[in-house]
Amino acid sequence: SSGINAEWPLRPGIPPHRYTPLKENWMKLYTPIVEQLKLQVRFNVKTRTVELKTSPETADVGSIQKAADFVKAFTLGFDIDDCLALVRLDDLFLETFEIADVKTLKGDHLARAIGRIAGKGGRTKYTIENVTKTRIVLADSKIHILGSFQNMRIARTAICNLILGSPPAKVYGKMRTVASRMSERF
Numbered sequence: 001s002s003g004i005n006a007e008w009p010l011r012p013g014i015p016p017h018r019y020t021p022l023k024e025n026w027m028k029l030y031t032p033i034v035e036q037l038k039l040q041v042r043f044n045v046k047t048r049t050v051e052l053k054t055s056p057e058t059a060d061v062g063s064i065q066k067a068a069d070f071v072k073a074f075t076l077g078f079d080i081d082d083c084l085a086l087v088r089l090d091d092l093f094l095e096t097f098e099i100a101d102v103k104t105l106k107g108d109h110l111a112r113a114i115g116r117i118a119g120k121g122g123r124t125k126y127t128i129e130n131v132t133k134t135r136i137v138l139a140d141s142k143i144h145i146l147g148s149f150q151n152m153r154i155a156r157t158a159i160c161n162l163i164l165g166s167p168p169a170k171v172y173g174k175m176r177t178v179a180s181r182m183s184e185r186f
Helices: 017-024 024-034 065-075 080-088 106-119 120-132 149-163 168-185
Strands: 039-044 049-054 093-098 135-139 142-147
Touching: 017 024, 017 065, 024 039, 024 065, 024 080, 039 065, 049 065, 065 080, 065 093, 080 142, 093 149, 106 120, 106 135, 106 149, 120 135, 120 149, 120 168, 142 149, 149 168
Parallel strands: none
Antiparallel strands: 039 049, 093 142, 135 142
């Protein structure tokens, strides 16, 4: 129809540690792609990829990219319900960066930086998520953030400050100030 209907053009790969969650959540992943975005989807067992293709009913050309982002967010470790927001809303983005991009840390220093980001029982991470209205996944030394552009910037700044060694209380204070300024703007 629009020239992009090649033979399964988009193939987001699935890392081995996400096969089991993919199998368990396949219907939750499959249903929005087929029913809301009107795309065709299949899991290729040989190449271990999710293959996406437009169908004659596909209305929006950009929906195939939305579906690819949806699958990618799931493979990065985001909860399936958080990933669904990528399908429903237009102004959500994914960002990935490594601790090494902010500061070169090795051994115990790296472990402590990850610990500062997570916090005791995950409290620091949840606080950053709730204040900035984003979702964060800590995967070893990689950090994935899902949210609107402005909110991701606030969360990234807070995480970078924690990596650089700021105590969590100081980061909370700065974050609340920025978040309250943001809410005053709108």
